[in-house]
Amino acid sequence: MRRAFRSYMALTLKSYRIAVFVVRPLFMLAAAFILMWTSGEKDGLYPENLLFAFAAAGDVMLDGALFGGICQRGAACLGYMRTSDRGMAVFSGGLLVDMLFRFLYYMLIGGWCFLFTGLSQDFAAAALAYTAVTATICFTRHFDNWQVDLLCSAGIAILFSVLYLTFGILQNRLAVDLQPAAAVLCVTVSYAAARHMSWCLKRSYYEKESL
Amino acid sequence: MLETQDGKEFESVIEGRNLHKKFRGFALDIDRLYVPQGFATALIGENGAGKTTLLNILAGIRLDYRGELCYFGKYTAEDRETNPVVKENIGYTGPGNYYLPQWRVEQVGEISELLFDGFHRDRFEEWCGRLAVGPDGSNRKISALSDGNRMKLMIAGVMARDTKLLLMDEPASPLDPLMRDNLCGLIREYLAQDEGNRSVLFSTHNVADMENVTDYVIIMEGGRIAETGFVEELKEKYVLVRGEPEFSEAAAPHLVSMNSGRYGFEGICQADRLDALAGCKVSAETPGLSQICVAIMKKYSDLHAGREGKRGM
Amino acid sequence: MKILQNSGEPIYQQIANQFRTDILAGKYKQGEYLPSIRGLARDLRISVITTMKAYEQLAQEGLVTAVQGKGFYVNAQDSEMLKEQHMRKVEEALTEAIAAARIAGMTGDELTEVLLALLAMEEGGS
Numbered sequence: 001m002r003r004a005f006r007s008y009m010a011l012t013l014k015s016y017r018i019a020v021f022v023v024r025p026l027f028m029l030a031a032a033f034i035l036m037w038t039s040g041e042k043d044g045l046y047p048e049n050l051l052f053a054f055a056a057a058g059d060v061m062l063d064g065a066l067f068g069g070i071c072q073r074g075a076a077c078l079g080y081m082r083t084s085d086r087g088m089a090v091f092s093g094g095l096l097v098d099m100l101f102r103f104l105y106y107m108l109i110g111g112w113c114f115l116f117t118g119l120s121q122d123f124a125a126a127a128l129a130y131t132a133v134t135a136t137i138c139f140t141r142h143f144d145n146w147q148v149d150l151l152c153s154a155g156i157a158i159l160f161s162v163l164y165l166t167f168g169i170l171q172n173r174l175a176v177d178l179q180p181a182a183a184v185l186c187v188t189v190s191y192a193a194a195r196h197m198s199w200c201l202k203r204s205y206y207e208k209e210s211l
Numbered sequence: 212m213l214e215t216q217d218g219k220e221f222e223s224v225i226e227g228r229n230l231h232k233k234f235r236g237f238a239l240d241i242d243r244l245y246v247p248q249g250f251a252t253a254l255i256g257e258n259g260a261g262k263t264t265l266l267n268i269l270a271g272i273r274l275d276y277r278g279e280l281c282y283f284g285k286y287t288a289e290d291r292e293t294n295p296v297v298k299e300n301i302g303y304t305g306p307g308n309y310y311l312p313q314w315r316v317e318q319v320g321e322i323s324e325l326l327f328d329g330f331h332r333d334r335f336e337e338w339c340g341r342l343a344v345g346p347d348g349s350n351r352k353i354s355a356l357s358d359g360n361r362m363k364l365m366i367a368g369v370m371a372r373d374t375k376l377l378l379m380d381e382p383a384s385p386l387d388p389l390m391r392d393n394l395c396g397l398i399r400e401y402l403a404q405d406e407g408n409r410s411v412l413f414s415t416h417n418v419a420d421m422e423n424v425t426d427y428v429i430i431m432e433g434g435r436i437a438e439t440g441f442v443e444e445l446k447e448k449y450v451l452v453r454g455e456p457e458f459s460e461a462a463a464p465h466l467v468s469m470n471s472g473r474y475g476f477e478g479i480c481q482a483d484r485l486d487a488l489a490g491c492k493v494s495a496e497t498p499g500l501s502q503i504c505v506a507i508m509k510k511y512s513d514l515h516a517g518r519e520g521k522r523g524m
Numbered sequence: 525m526k527i528l529q530n531s532g533e534p535i536y537q538q539i540a541n542q543f544r545t546d547i548l549a550g551k552y553k554q555g556e557y558l559p560s561i562r563g564l565a566r567d568l569r570i571s572v573i574t575t576m577k578a579y580e581q582l583a584q585e586g587l588v589t590a591v592q593g594k595g596f597y598v599n600a601q602d603s604e605m606l607k608e609q610h611m612r613k614v615e616e617a618l619t620e621a622i623a624a625a626r627i628a629g630m631t632g633d634e635l636t637e638v639l640l641a642l643l644a645m646e647e648g649g650s
Contacts, residue, residue, distance in 0.1 A: 003325070010321040013313055066313060077311040082272045084326035085291075085298040206275040249562075250572055399566035406560050407593070426573035443536065443577045497534065 004093030008101075011094040016066045020101065024062070028055055028109050036116045052129035053160040055109065056136075057153035059102070061146075063137045067095075069144025071200040078204045088201050095197055099134065099190060106130040124179040125164055127186040132160045134193045141200075222284060224248040224376055224410040225269060230278035232264060239264050239276070239434045247441075248283075249407040251398050251424050254414040255504050256431035257512070262414040263305070265431070266380045269412070270303040283375065299329055302369030305380040309365060312354035316344060319353075319364060327372050335371035342367055342393075358385035366397070377401065379413035383420045395424040418501045430504055432511035442500055449506070450485055451498035453477045458491035468509040479506035527568060535570060539578035547587050547598055554600040558588060561595070 009017075032051055069075055081087030110126030113119075136156045140149050171178045227244030239261045246252050254262050267273045269280070271291050280288040282297050291297040310319055316339065323330045342363040344356070353361065362385045369377060377398075383391045398411050415421050428445060430438045440448065454462060459476035463469055465487040469478030479498055480488065498506075525542050527535055546552060559567075561575040568575070579596045582588045588596040625635045 007322075007325055010318060010325055011311075013315075013318075077309065077314070079272055079305070079307060080309040080322075081326070083270055083298065083301070083303045085271075085293075085295045087326055090322075090325050205273055396566070396569065399562070399569070399572075402572060403560065403562035403566045406562055406595075423569060424571050426571045441573050442571065443573055446534075 003090075004097050007090045007094035008097035011091070012066060012098070016062070019062055020105070024055075024058070025105060025108060029112055032109060032113055033116075036113065052106075052109070052125055053157040053164070055106075056129045056133045056160050057157040059133045060136050060140055060153045060156055061149050063133075064140050064146060064149035067098075067137075067141055068146070068149060069141065071138075071141040071197070072144060073204065075144075075204060078201065081201075082205065092194075092198060092201060096194060099193065102133065103130055103186075103190070120179060124167065124182040127182045128163050128167065129160050131182075131186045131189045132156050132163065134189050138193050138196050141197075222248040223281075224283060225412070226281040227269075228279045230265070230268065230276060230280075232268065232276040234264075237261070237434060239268075241265070241278070241434075241436055244429075244436070245439070246410065246412050246429075247427050248410050249402070250426035250441075251402060251411040251413070252427040252429060253418065253421055253425040254412060254429050254431060255418055255508075256414070256416065257508060258416055260431040261434040262416075262431055263380055266303075266305070266378050266412070266414055270301060270378050271298060272303070295328070299327060300373075300375040302372055302374040302377045303379075304362065304365040304369055304377075304382055306358070306362065306384060310353045310361070312352070314353050315350045316353070316356075316364065317350045319368060323368055323371070329373035330368075331371050331373075335367055338367035338370045339364070342390075359387060359390065362386060363390070366394070370397070370401075375405070375409050377409075377411045377413070379411065381415060382413055383415055383417065391420050395421065398424050418504050422500050425500065428500070428504070430507050432508050435511075437511040438507045445500070445503055446497050448482055449498055449503050450480050450482045450495045451477070451502060452480050452485075452488060452493040452495050454488075454491050454493040458493070462488055462491045462493065468506040468513075479503060525568065527570070536574045536577040536581065539564075539568070539575060540581045543578065543582055544585070544587060547582075548601065550601075552598040554598055556598050557594065558596045558598065 028051070035051060070078070078087075078091070081091050084090075106126040106129055107123065110123040113122035113125075133156065136152050136159075140152050143149070167178050167182065223245045225244065225246040227241060230239060230241040230244060232239040237259070244265075254265065256262050264273075268276050271288075274292075280291070282291060283300070286294060286297045314322075320332055320335050323335065324332060344360055344363045344367055353364075356364065362382065366382065382394055386394060398413075401411060402409050413421065418425070425442055427441050428439065429436060438445070449467070452462070452466070454476055456471065456473060456475050459469070459471040462476065462478065463471075465484050466478035466480045469476055471477075479502060480495075485495060525539070527538055529535070531538075543558065552558070558564075558579065561579060562572050564575045565572045579588065579590070583590050583596065586599060587601075588598055590596050622635065630638075
């Protein structure tokens, strides 16, 4: 585990880490606080949760800045990784740590909202946002192209909002607690994303064109 | 496993059998591959002859090929993927994008530490300084480095490790002439440091640059190996002949390949065929390595074109 | 050691000649190892196979012996054999001189005079 953490530190840029650990959380915590303070519940919906949509959109752009194109055949750094017998392990370790930090970040924001509202729904919203981001970056990592990232960011904001509204409405109508479903979805998508990355890395050994 | 040449035996650092890889419009097809241990081997061929593909296969960067390989006399290709000792001892440099463009020079050092046990950070920094990677020694982004600097960075990366085999894909191409000279010196120093146990295999499409450091030659053309041998042996096997223009037609069939013009002809002939040129009043001398390589490559590409032509008909 | 890249003589031959001269002149003791082939190649900035061929030539002439994994060491130089070799060289050179003298129309006495004069010059100089 420590090795995976070292990989993460080595593979990522300092500027990326500053954005992830300092800028992003501070901004989100501040924005959530302001929203919660200035408005309240309206029709069972909480505006601070919709903030997650924008957080998710921003995350896609951030990931694209560093790892965009990593899943492509002939991707830039993978050749170097393959010259070592543990290259793939090191790389996927770093990616997993990145995914873990992403999850913790969303839970942090969810927890922050929970402190104020006392609603476990906040965690569910956080989980849904995390799920949406994780699924989207599996797609954007195939393209080394900021326009694709931007498009997907917009898409993800929409995707999350739809998910959130759907969950909210279903919950109200069905009077069923869908929060466990959100948790399950979160775990499933994480697993699928990890498998997908693994598959992309293995596939890089079998390119059609030479590097 | 050993390689026999004129009764002398040499250990091989890499041996390959029946290596096949098919691309669209191109196929790598090698029956036997020997790379002798303790020497600098040049893999020579035109662009598109299959050198990069072969080196990628040998370095373990691509796995989509058929055939058997044997490293250091005892490890197979499967061992290479599972047993760390093989890749630990192989240092690879190549011309492509091997680093993420957003990375910085220092980061390459950190990542290399994770990837390889035998990587020494202090040596890496020393080599970066010695090779002047990035003109002012600052920690630049990879994307800001020129091709030459990126190649120097890769070289610094492999020199900082303890390896027994260097696989270098076109190391001289992006480098300026001064640095190319340094590269030759670097290779000699590498071989000299562990007498007989270290080997270098590099590819080049310009023999003249690396002629002073080449011990063994593998000439590739169209995905196949056209000729191999130690340089001194090839210089005895082939002869450079020159003659008057009136004899060029008579001489042509006996030569490996030939340049002829108004003022005479010049070509490479196999030494044991020299008698066939007796009537042509030719002068014979020892050929240079470039001349031998060009002649063989020409012969094989003509053969290839002839084959293709026949198929077209 | 001077290596001429563009002379007609192959580089390995030049190296072999230099070492042969040094060995016969006694610069290397019996049993002493010559520089390693890769170290020499590095210092002379040439390929390993060239230095190897030079040493192999010396080994063929009996001047050195190859030891697997260690290098080439200098053989004991038989001083009688050396003397004989050099005496033979003197005979060959003198035979050539005589042939040239015939062509130039010199007599035996004139040739001997030249030889004595040259010897005197050499002794005077040394």
